[in-house]
Amino acid sequence: MTEKEEFSLNSDEVFDAVSHPLRIKILKRLAKSPLGFSELKRAINVESSGALDFHLKKMQSLIESNSDGRYVLNDKGSAALEAIHVIEQYGWQKRSFLLNLLVYVLLNIWVLAIFSFSSYSLVVFVLSTLWLGFYSYWTFIRRRVSLRQK
C-alpha cells in the first residue's frame, strides 16, 4: 500500500464494490450485526451460494471476518455505508435547512420577548447566528444544496 492509499480510498474501487443492489443489501445488513455465510444468505434472501460468494469476493476490501468467523464491515466498509447514507438522504438536506432557519427565527423572537435587549439575548443571538452561518456554509457550499424548485 502506498502512502497515498493509506489515507484515502480510490473512489472508483469503493463505488464499484457497492454498485450492485445485492452488495448494498449485504453492506447494510452487516452494519446491523455480524453474520456468517448461511446466516447472511438467509437474511438477505439469496438462494445461490455461488452468488453470495461472488458478491462477497467483490467486496473483500470492505469486509473482514471477526473471531466467530462472521463477516463484519471494516473501516472502508463503514466509509462506503456513510457514502450510501449521503446519497439516500439527498432531498432532506433542503428541508433540514429550512427547519433550522425556522428554529433560529422562533428562538430569537422568544428570547427577545422574555429578556428584551439584554446581554442574554445578545449571547443567544450571536451563538445562534454563528450556528446558522456554519450550517448555511455546510449546506450550500459544501453540500451544494440548492433551494430552487425542481
Next chain:
Amino acid sequence: MTEKEEFSLNSDEVFDAVSHPLRIKILKRLAKSPLGFSELKRAINVESSGALDFHLKKMQSLIESNSDGRYVLNDKGSAALEAIHVIEQYGWQKRSFLLNLLVYVLLNIWVLAIFSFSSYSLVVFVLSTLWLGFYSYWTFIRRRVSLRQK
C-alpha cells in the same frame, strides 16, 4: 416519479453511475465549471467521442445541459460528488478528531492558567465540552470511525 423517489435516490443507481474512473473524472471536472462536449473531451483527455458519449449517457441522471448547451451537475450529481468526498476523505477523520481533542485540552489549560476558576473558565469548559461531545458522536457513532491501529 413516486413519492419516495422524489426525496431519496436509489443508491445503487448513483453508485453505478460513478463506478468508473472516467465518470468520476467527468463529475469532478464538471463540478469545477460547465463544459461543452469537445471542451470536456479535451479537459479529461479522452480521444474517442464514442467513449465520452457512452459515459455521459450512463450519467444522464446526474447531469443537465445549461443555457449555453454546456453540461452541468444537477442536485443528484452534487450528491454523488459529496459521496465521493466522503470516500476520499476516509482516513483523515481519525486525525481530525485527535487534533480537536488536542485543541480542547490546550484551550482549557490556557483558560485556567489565565482566568483560574472563574465563570469565564466555566463557560469555555461547558461550551468546548459540548462541542467535543457532538464531535465524538459524529465521529464514532455516525461515521463509525475507530481509533484502532490498522
Next chain:
DNA sequence: CTTAATAGTCAAGAAATCTTGACTTAGCAG
C-alpha cells in the same frame, strides 16, 4: 454410519459493459 447443516469453490454460459472507429449534421471561416 447416515443425515443435515455450514461454509464455501469453481466452471460455463448469459448478460451487461466498455472501446473503437467510422459516420452524421450543423455552423462558421476563408
Next chain:
DNA sequence: CTGCTAAGTCAAGATTTCTTGACTATTAAG
C-alpha cells in the same frame, strides 16, 4: 464551395460481470 470544428450517434467486437448449479470439506446430531 471547401475545409475545419463542434457535438454527437451507432454498430460491432472485446472484455467483464453476474448467475446458475453442481461439487467439496468439515462438523455435529441421531
